[in-house]
Amino acid sequence: MRLQAFLLILLLLYGAVAQAEPCAAPALVITDISLEGNETTKSQVMLRELTFAPGDTILTEGLEPLLQENQKRLFNLRLFHHVNYTYTCADGQVQVKYQVQERFYLYPIPIFDFADRNFNAWLEKEDWSRIDYGINLIQKNFRGRNEEVRVRVQRGFNKRLELGYRVPYVWRRHNLGADFSVADYRSRTVSYTNLNNRQRFFEQESGMPIKRTSVAAALVHRLDVQRQEGLRFSYHNEQISDSVTFLNPDYYHDAQQERQYTRVELYKVINRRNNFAYPTAGSYFDAMVSQTIFLRNTGSPFTAFRTKYVKYVPLSDKYFYMAGAEGQLRLAGEHAFADNIALGYRSYVRGYELYVIGGQHYGLFKQGLTRQLLDIESIKLKFIDNPKFNNIPLSLYLNSFTDAGYVVDDVFDKGNQLTNRLLVGGGLGLHAVTFYDIVLRLEYTLNREGNRGFYFSARFPF
Structure with a gap:
């Protein structure tokens, strides 16, 4: 059992490193932007405020500043209590997700x-x-x-x-x-x-x-x-x-x-x-x-x-x-x-x-x-x-x-x-x-x- 658990941990760590490694590449391509929590707000209202879109290529060191800046832009619409984001990298491609908590309107x-x-x-x-x-x-x-x-x-x-x-x-x-x-x-x-x-x-x-x-x-x-x-x-x-x-x-x-x-x-x-x-x-x-x-x-x-x-x-x-x-x-x-x-x-x-x-x-x-x-x-x-x-x-x-x-x-x-x-x-x-x-x-x-x-x-x- 201990050997199996050890091998499982190594496999998970290897998978995490393999998934994160492409983010160290010089440039990344945004392949998808998804939204979560906008039950009332139309997706096009939020996507229109973003300064990036699927298909854009950005420098790796600029990814976090870009996502943070757009997090502020969505929050300043004054439609949400909270705006958070996550992203995943694979083979130099990035998928971004913004999660929001809507206000009472x-x-x-x-x-x-x-x-x-x-x-x-x-x-x-x-x-x-x-x-x-x-x-x-x-x-x-x-x-x-x-x-x-x-x-x-x-x-x-x-x-x-x-x-x-x-x-x-x-x-x-x-x-x-x-x-x-x-x-x-x-x-x-x-x-x-x-x-x-x-x-x-x-x-x-x-x-x-x-x-x-x-x-x-x-x-x-x-x-x-x-x-x-x-x-x-x-x-x-x-x-x-x-x-x-x-x-x-x-x-x-x-x-x-x-x-x-x-x-x-x-x-x-x-x-x-x-x-x-x-x-x-x-x-x-x-x-x-x-x-x-x-x-x-x-x-x-x-x-x-x-x-x-x-x-x-x-x-x-x-x-x-x-x-x-x-x-x-x-x-x-x-x-x-x-x-x-x-x-x-x-x-x-x-x-x-x-x-x-x-x-x-x-x-x-x-x-x-x-x-x-x-x-x-x-x-x-x-x-x-x-x-x-x-x-x-x-x-x-x-x-x-x-x-x-x-x-x-x-x-x-x-x-x-x-x-x-x-x-x-x-x-x-x-x-x-x-x-x-x-x-x-x-x-x-x-x-x-x-x-x-x-x-x-x-x-x-x-």
Whole structure:
């Protein structure tokens, strides 16, 4: 028996060596690519993202880097919890298999949100009536083709109705996709001006002082999951009450209570981050130019340019550095207050979350040093049977940061001291990243004005 077992072990070892030996050859040929675990996702959706195909010849030392890079590309589709790969070599030929764990693709997300720019802006008012509620229904990976259907029904302080549909490919030969959306927004209050870089609100007891409706369609040239460019057309109709016009005649400038306009946007995105939810390596670039044309003499046309670049550098296994900049130019003969948006909404200097700095142009710089504190690949929830929900990853990061920004406003700067002034803020933050790309941030900041405090956010800082 011992002799037989010994001979069996030798035979297995010989077979393993014989099978692995061809992988030491200078070049290899990819003969097959198989997929496993994609019960919903169509195979062509995944294969289209790969940078190699059956019949390709690659250098042996480039095999592992190639498979790892494509593993990241599949993961960044945001369709899977996990993406793994295996391969076998025989006679200089390689067979590759990618195994995935699909996510749950129907997201019925209840809406219970604050009717302000951020949590701290809402907390400052201590007004529980400024709450929005409803449901945001998102069907990702619709028909298994990475399409997306969006329905948002929101009530409460701000009322919204939004419908959207995105299809990655309508013309496969040229990698062209499309995005369509319709939105209606109405609110019980409107920020009619800024004073001391704080919003001043008008609230109407009955009726809605502001209404916005829009229709948009975009044609997207999608080279891959990391690079795309597009052309978007949109039509907008906006109305305000006569009380808003009385409080600020420049709210719409030429138009008194209603304006209509079309907008054409051309944009490009190059997203080479290793992880789209919380990147620690790679880079991100986007640029956009738009032309807004008002109908029926309801405004002065303007051209806007916006660009952003961020670099993420891993310093070691636990330490990471990030630095990036963003800027905007808006060129027009005349400016309406409603369009005078710079820092304080989508982009801001941390430490100035309670302020709104309006203007025509702005520049923003952010940098941060991050230390990973915890990285748990999976927390098993034994009381849940569904594998799409019972494994929760959790990562914790300690982040130190400094931000700087500058806003140029030559029209509405009166009474707003932070405009046309260098803004500087910094602090420490604790960031948590968990499943379905959820990012939670708690940060303590100090700004140039001497303001300090804790701020909470639910998205990646830059």
